[in-house]
Amino acid sequence: MTDFAKAARDATQAMREVFPPTPLLRNAHLSDRYGAEVYLKREDLSPVRSYKLRGAFNAMRKRPDAGLFVCASAGNHAQGVAFMCRHFGVKGVIFMPVTTPQQKIQKTEIFGGDSVEIRLVGDYFDDTLAAAQGFCKEAGGHFLSPFDDEDVIEGQASVAVELIEQLGGAPDHLVIPVGGGGLSAGMLSYLGTDCQYTFVEPKGGACLHAALEAGRPVKLDHVNTFADGAAVGQIGQRTFARLKGVGLANTLTIPEDRLCTTMLEMLNVEGIVLEPAGALSVDALPDLGQAIAGRRVVCITSGGNFDFERLPEVKERAQKFLGLKKYFILRMPQRPGALKDFLGLLGPDDDIARFEYLKKSARNYGSVLIGIETREAGSFDKLFAKLDAGGFTYQDITDDDLLAQFVI
Incomplete structure (x- = not known):
């Protein structure tokens, strides 16, 4: 076992003190439709409805002497950090854009309680990030990146550790959503060549695809924030170092409006609430077609933090796409x-x-x-x-x- 694999297994075991493994469930509806054994790894059922608390947990547990953790996020990373600040009893300062929906602010406050202070700074995330990093340097805190951190990558690899234990081995095909690359880098590093991969990005935030074409991380000219859990303007340096060999043929970009059709289908047919980024892996299945027929396929449903006030917009987008x-x-x-x-x-x-x-x-x-x-x-x-x-x-x-x- 490699050092990374051992570290990922140790992190997974330590997490059991905080939350149980997320379910791995065979989905009969999708299996019948695509002629495959389709399983969903339900990260949308974690305590904060996304996988982000895994990386936050691992990074924090490795710094028991840190008295202050700082992050910048408008969504799942903020909630994961808040949850873990309360668990470890440490102080956290979370910077969020002024434009962050009140529902996300309230959820972060609930998860963090008295352990977390939320600061609303900047209309755009780049301004929020700069303010957070500046404050962190002045206050002597530890900045928690949402993805470009070796401890965070190691923590996200716990998804793969659980998957192997639950399935009894590696799947034939693994479909992973990609934002900044923390989850995909961690899972690829743990599983290696044991399975075939498809890495899925929203069309308006395909930073992995852009980096693979350029041979290095590049900043996108424009990012469509609809799939906010995966809409990242530039993939991380550390994550790309682990993903640079995956090849363009193993990546997919999904139009945001098409994502809406899958979100509605999963809600109406299966009763599963997925945020746009959480639906990416399921939405990729039609594009894989015969490549997955008769095979054991796992889709990572990465998050379910969906504000139902957005449901009319999702329906509108789906109708337009169809x-x-x-x-x-x-x-x-x-x-x-x-x-x-x-x-x-x-x-x-x-x-x-x-x-x-x-x-x-x-x-x-x-x-x-x-x-x-x-x-x-x-x-x-x-x-x-x-x-x-x-x-x-x-x-x-x-x-x-x-x-x-x-x-x-």
Whole structure:
């Protein structure tokens, strides 16, 4: 056994004083769909609903003399650090962006109790991170990176240790979500070549893919924060050192809107609540196709910290991705009966979800912002053909992100 493997097993054993192993559950729905033995490693069922407390625990237990731990996070890392500060009875100062949802702040406060102080600094995470690191240096504390720390990587490897014990050996195929790389680096370092891997990233935060192309960690020009648990602008130096040999062929990038379809499916069919990053591994299964048929596959569901106030947005994104909802701007003639003519073109399964009409008396036409939901994506082809035949002028703005954000 390598030194890393032994350290990971020791860390896993020490964790049992704090929380039990997360379940490894065979999922019949996914197994039947993909013709494989699909298991979910349910990190969404940890005490803080993500795997992040593992790395925080390992880093803290190795520094028993540290009186102050500092971190910057707007989500799962903050909650893991807070939970462990209370467990070890040490002081923690957690910096979060001013824009952090109140629900996440409250959960961090609950986990940390009197052991944690939360400071809201900066509109953007880079500002928050700089403030946290500056404070840590002045106060003489220990800064806890969410992923780019050898002790954190070692702690996240405990997921692999548990997986092997629960499954009775390595799976044939392991699907792992990637953000900054702490979880994937830890699991790869522990399991080595015992299984095949697929590393999955959100399309708007594919920092591993970018690093593999460049041969080094690079900063992304823009990050889509929808899958905030994995939306990282640059992979860690230490994590990439362990991941640099995985190869682009073993990586996948998932569109954020497609993630929403999997989140809804897992909620409606299986009753499993996953955050966007937590759904990444499950969402990758259709892309793997025949590569996993007849094989034993494990997906890491990395987190379930989902705010249900976001559910309407998730449904909207899923419908748009599936082609079941569209927005367009329609030029409506300003004459009696024009609206009735338009409504007569709608099919039996077409439902108007949004309608805003601005009549301007000096013009012969008015602009209508309209949103339509339907049951079959092909219904829109029929509708647009009728609009063309009827002489209506319209513009589909569903995929125009800038315009859609402004008017929808």
